[in-house]
Amino acid sequence: MGCWHMVLLGLLVLSLLSSCRCLVLSAPDVLARMPVPRSYIATAVFQDKLFVIGGWNGTARHDAVFVFDGSSWTGAPSMNTKRDDFYAAVFQDKLFVLGGMAWSLEGMGKVIGEVEVYDGTHWSPAPSLAVARSGHGAAVFQNKLFVVGGFDNDKELLNSVEVFDGGSWSTGPGLPRARMGMGVAVFQEKLFAIGGNIGDLASDTVDVFDGTSWTSMPSMPTARHYLAAAVFHAKLFAIGGGIGFNDGSALDSVEVFDGSSWSRAAPLATPRDCEGAVVFEGRLLAIGGNSRPSLQNPAAITLDSLEVVAA
Numbered sequence: 001m002g003c004w005h006m007v008l009l010g011l012l013v014l015s016l017l018s019s020c021r022c023l024v025l026s027a028p029d030v031l032a033r034m035p036v037p038r039s040y041i042a043t044a045v046f047q048d049k050l051f052v053i054g055g056w057n058g059t060a061r062h063d064a065v066f067v068f069d070g071s072s073w074t075g076a077p078s079m080n081t082k083r084d085d086f087y088a089a090v091f092q093d094k095l096f097v098l099g100g101m102a103w104s105l106e107g108m109g110k111v112i113g114e115v116e117v118y119d120g121t122h123w124s125p126a127p128s129l130a131v132a133r134s135g136h137g138a139a140v141f142q143n144k145l146f147v148v149g150g151f152d153n154d155k156e157l158l159n160s161v162e163v164f165d166g167g168s169w170s171t172g173p174g175l176p177r178a179r180m181g182m183g184v185a186v187f188q189e190k191l192f193a194i195g196g197n198i199g200d201l202a203s204d205t206v207d208v209f210d211g212t213s214w215t216s217m218p219s220m221p222t223a224r225h226y227l228a229a230a231v232f233h234a235k236l237f238a239i240g241g242g243i244g245f246n247d248g249s250a251l252d253s254v255e256v257f258d259g260s261s262w263s264r265a266a267p268l269a270t271p272r273d274c275e276g277a278v279v280f281e282g283r284l285l286a287i288g289g290n291s292r293p294s295l296q297n298p299a300a301i302t303l304d305s306l307e308v309v310a311a
């Protein structure tokens, strides 16, 4: 009998230990980990799967595409161009990647206007942007694909807007102020450009396009650039981002706009900038990006984690 008690106690201890270990292994903030760390990525939901495209891993920019089905990762064909600091959008049942930063012959960054399109099987070239741009945003608005702002090869900030109708690009009404590294999303039937850099400084301002002209909306509580923006449960989310390039840490703050005012939501478990965000399987996710441990130690750590921002 004593022996059985010892065995039962042993089993109990073992099961407690293993459940503890499980908790430690899967921190509650981490929904999943990508096969590799990535920042300055483009993310999109395409054909019911989460796509993580290209980006920077801390030392190099990439053309690889990773696809998450909610439980495991597979690869999709790589883009024809290694690029980061770009945007993706699903338009007319195809996945578009737009502009960004590629390698130049000198091995440095070169801002590009090339557009590629993925049909679920392979990538092919689509008409290029008129203005090569990186740090821009894009969204489908009023059945057209809009590309907004960014910066060019002279590091000049852009206010220009380009519009794709499926056949060719045309020039749309320009942003009221040039900006880069902003969040772009469609919310309450308007195209939003949120935060980013205006001049050298991260901005809290919000410009919106109603299809005719640009106006302003209430500013976010927190100025931020290289944030991610997404619409979830009828609210517009501004997620993470940063305040400076080499003089600030990444933000954990999440702020939501209901159409009239901003409020704070639960912060990220991991501060991150240059991340992606999508709504996938009923949850708002933040994907990869850079963590910057502190103001004193701002060197970026590229993240592989996906976390749930809101559910």
Ligand SMILES: *[C@@H]1O[C@H](CO)[C@@H](O)[C@H](O)[C@H]1NC(C)=O
Pocket: 057, 058, 059, 060
């Ligand atoms: C980033 O990618 C490059 C090119 O594939 C690779 O050589 C390097 O080891 C990667 N760095 C990290 C930190 O994963």
